[in-house]
Amino acid sequence: MARAPLHLKLNRSIVAYAKETEPRVHLPNKTPLNSRVLVLGGTGRVGGSTATALSKLCPDLRIVVGGRNREKGAALVAMLGESSEFAEVNIDNIKSLEAALKDVDLVIHAAGPFQQTETCTVLEAAISTKTAYVDVCDDTSYAWRAKSFHKKAVAANIPAITTAGIYPGVSNVMAAELVRASRGDGRGEPERLRFFYYTAGSGGAGPTILATSFLLLGEDVIAYNKGEKIKLKPYSGMLTIDFGKGIGKRDVYLLNLPEVRSAYEILGVPTVSARFGTAPFFWNWGMVAMTSLLPAEFLRDRSKVQKLVELFDPLVRGIDGIAGERVSMRVDLECSKGRSTLGIFSHRSLSVSVGTATAAFAMAVLEGSTQPGVWFPEEPEGIAIEAREVLLKRAAQGTINFVMNKPPWMVETDPKEIGLGIYV
Secondary structure (H helix, E strand, C coil): CCCCCCCCCCCHHHHHHHHHHCCCCCCCCCCCCCCEEEEECCCCHHHHHHHHHHHHHCCCCEEEEEECCHHHHHHHHHHHCCCEEEEECCCCCHHHHHHHCCCCCEEEECCCCCCCCCCCHHHHHHHHCCCEEEECCCCHHHHHHHHCCHHHHHHHCCEEECCCECCCEHHHHHHHHHHHHHHHCCCCCEEEEEEEEEEECCCCCCHHHHHHHHHHCCCCEEEEECCEEEEECCCCCCEEEECCCCCCEEEEEECCCHHHHHHHHHHCCCEEEEEEEEECHHHHHHHHHHHHHCCHHHHCCHHHHHHHHHHHHHHHHHHHHHHCECEEEEEEEEECCCCEEEEEEEECEHHHHHHHHHHHHHHHHHCCCCCCEEECCCCCCCCCHHHHHHHHHHHCCCEEEEEEEECHHHCCCCCCCCCCCCCC
16 A cells, blocks of 8 residues: 555565566676675565565575574575575664675665664664665655765765665656656756656555555655745645556555655756555545544554554455555656656566566666765666666566656556646
C-alpha cells in the first residue's frame, strides 16, 4: 500500500521467479568481477531480491547476506550458490557492523524501515571502514541526514548513494534524464516535475510497509510551487493518472516523499510534487479517512501505529492475494515552451523490481560511476550522466512497460487529466 518494502521475510518464490524470467545483462570488462558485496537486511524481501538480482547481473560477485536470522540466511545462500555466504549482523551494534564490513567492497543497506530512524549507523560504519555504500532509504529526514555526511565520505574517499531503490531511486534518474533532454533539445526551461506512483495492494510487503504507510500519513506533504516551498495535507490532492499499458488509470494522492526536495534542489525545477495510489480502490479511501479521523500526533507515534498494523495486517494479506503486486512509476515534465514529456516504468512485481533496481545502482558504484561523497541518484556525481542509460536498462529488466522521453499522447490510453487549484 505504499513505498518499496523493507526488511521483510524472504519469499523463496520471488527469488526463483527472478532467476527464471529476467535475462542477464552483459557487463563491460571494467566490472570488478570478484568484488565482495554485503547486503544488509539480506533475509528480508528487498535485501533478498537485491542479492538475487546481483547474482544474476554478475555471477562472479561474492555476495554476503547480512541479517539476524541464520536459518533464512542459509536458505538464500543455498539458492544463490557457492559465491555467497551468510553473516550474522546487528546494524544497531557498531562493532558488529564494522566486523561485517571488513574486506567488503560495497555495503547495501536494505535493513529498514528508515522512518523515524535518528542515526545513520551503517553509513557511519561504511565511512570509518572506507567501504562504498548504497541504501534504499525512502524517508525524507533520513535521506538528508545521510547527505550531511558528505564531507566525511569525501575525506574517506568513499562513494555513497542514498535513496537508491526503485522509488525513490530509479524515478530520480528518470527525472534527471527528462530534465537533461529538455534542456538539450530546445523545449525551454523545465517548469513542473511530478512523480506519480502506483502499487497494487501492499506489493506483497506485509507489516513493515503498512507501518511505513501509516507513518507517512502523519507527515505534512512538502511540495514546491513556482519556487515556493508549501505544506499540504497528506493523502489529499487526488488526481486520476493514466499509467499506460498494463496498469491503466489509477487515483493517486499527495505524500511526503524524499525525491521531491532532492529533485527541486538538484535539478532546479520550480514546481515539484509526488503522489501515490494503491489498489483495491477502497484502500485509498481508508487512507483518506485515517488522515481525517486520526490526529497527526497519533499517526506519528510508532507504538500506536504498530497496533494499527497488527489490526489490519491479516486483512491486507488476504486481499494482497487477489490484488497482486504490480508497480508503476510515471514521471511528468512540463517545459516553458508548452511541451510535455514523460517516462513510465511498470513491472508485474514490486518485490522483484525493487531488487533489480537496487542491484543496478550497486553495479554502477562498483563500476566506478560514483565520485567520493554522499549523493542522490539524480546527481551526476552519484550516477554519471553517461552511466544513466545502462542503469535504466538494467533496472528495467522484466518490466511490462518502460518508456522515456515520450509525449503523453503516445503513452496514455486517454490523455486527459483532472486539474486542481494548486499547481503541483
